[in-house]
Amino acid sequence: MTGLLAAAPSADAAIFGTNPLAISLNPGAGAPNGPSAHPAVSGDNRKTRYAAFDSAATNLVAGDSNGQPDVFVWSRPRGAAGLRLTAPGGTLRRASVSSSGAQANGASTNPSLDGSTRTTGHCVAFQSTASNLAAGDGDATPDIFVRDLRANRTRLISRGIGPAAEHPSIDGRCQRVAFEAGGSVYTAAVRGGPPRRVAAGAHPDYALDGSALVWEHGGNVLIRRKGHTDVVGPGANATVGDNDSGKWAVSFDTTARLARNDTSAGRDVYQRLMRADGRAFETDLISATRRGGSSLGGNSFNGGITAYAGTRGIVVFVNHRGGASDLYYRNNHSGNIDDLAHAPGAAPIANVVTSARANFVAFTSTAGFVGDTGGQQAVFFKHLVDGETI
Numbered sequence: 001m002t003g004l005l006a007a008a009p010s011a012d013a014a015i016f017g018t019n020p021l022a023i024s025l026n027p028g029a030g031a032p033n034g035p036s037a038h039p040a041v042s043g044d045n046r047k048t049r050y051a052a053f054d055s056a057a058t059n060l061v062a063g064d065s066n067g068q069p070d071v072f073v074w075s076r077p078r079g080a081a082g083l084r085l086t087a088p089g090g091t092l093r094r095a096s097v098s099s100s101g102a103q104a105n106g107a108s109t110n111p112s113l114d115g116s117t118r119t120t121g122h123c124v125a126f127q128s129t130a131s132n133l134a135a136g137d138g139d140a141t142p143d144i145f146v147r148d149l150r151a152n153r154t155r156l157i158s159r160g161i162g163p164a165a166e167h168p169s170i171d172g173r174c175q176r177v178a179f180e181a182g183g184s185v186y187t188a189a190v191r192g193g194p195p196r197r198v199a200a201g202a203h204p205d206y207a208l209d210g211s212a213l214v215w216e217h218g219g220n221v222l223i224r225r226k227g228h229t230d231v232v233g234p235g236a237n238a239t240v241g242d243n244d245s246g247k248w249a250v251s252f253d254t255t256a257r258l259a260r261n262d263t264s265a266g267r268d269v270y271q272r273l274m275r276a277d278g279r280a281f282e283t284d285l286i287s288a289t290r291r292g293g294s295s296l297g298g299n300s301f302n303g304g305i306t307a308y309a310g311t312r313g314i315v316v317f318v319n320h321r322g323g324a325s326d327l328y329y330r331n332n333h334s335g336n337i338d339d340l341a342h343a344p345g346a347a348p349i350a351n352v353v354t355s356a357r358a359n360f361v362a363f364t365s366t367a368g369f370v371g372d373t374g375g376q377q378a379v380f381f382k383h384l385v386d387g388e389t390i
Helices: none
Strands: 036-041 050-055 070-075 091-094 108-113 123-128 143-148 153-156 165-170 176-181 184-189 196-200 202-206 212-217 220-225 228-234 236-240 247-254 268-275 280-285 299-305 314-321 324-331 337-344 350-354 360-365 378-383
Touching (some): 036 360, 050 108, 050 378, 070 108, 108 165, 123 176, 143 176, 176 202, 176 212, 184 212, 196 220, 202 236, 212 236, 212 247, 220 236, 228 247, 228 268, 236 299, 268 314, 324 360, 337 360, 337 378
Parallel strands (some): 036 108, 268 299
Antiparallel strands (some): 070 091, 123 143, 143 153, 184 196, 202 212, 220 228, 236 247, 268 280, 299 314, 314 324, 324 337, 350 360, 360 378
């Protein structure tokens, strides 16, 4: 389906792109025996070679006997199969292991993948309560780790941080990781050096090019770039695009009515453009029937922004209303809002993420798309348009 949406789609309406494919399973082992969540996708331009997620299932890879949630990385199938996505395929590996391959002795969750419009992804950051993944970590307090998928090496990132370190976000070149700990946002170099406190806050998100960092604090979204920190606006779940000729696009969701066409009493998704001097020079309601149209209604949640999204990129979001949830993307160039997936209210779409060019998206649901998940919450992946084969 293409064109402008004027009303909520029916449950059997056409969707844009391929049908969502379950990737949090081992086709040879039957349905997963535990739920999966928190997907991430690599930012490698139009290829999106990898998706990551955490799972409590123990039958996704051979030898998983630690009884703990683990982080897994799925490699998209090569060739045309990686675009058609009509059957489970590709390869799955466990990333939450030590450099010697030892299983984690604690829970590992919340992955973040690197990759940018100019670089190929090869690292996954995650948090873990394990004490045996890297030297320097001897307790069960959550720490941040980075697994280099090429070198098969696992590094401790939150070295010297006392409080629980959580919610990592890695930049596109596997150089720096942002995370939260003890009510503050920190950044640290992947290859060594102590973490540096940025500011009070939580849930950071790095731009793929590493030029900007957004996070939330006190009910507001903040951005730091070129050494300056500014308030974007009231909201949460923020994601930020790359430096686009001296401006940064930030998408977030909020209950505040920041535009005249916001007619909803619920939560909506917005995009704001921020200059280096701190000024917000454009505010755009994303979760609308069309560009400039009225709000979709219900509650909408940010699902990510493309590397360049000011006037020519894409913002993905999920809308919950009328006992169902729908995944959409808004094309900022054409103004079109296209429907990507539907799910009943009992199996809502959540944890949405998008690739650098929005050629691929991933999300969680218990809805039975493509692949037998046995009714477990699973991670689904789909191709939209113009993605490249690997």
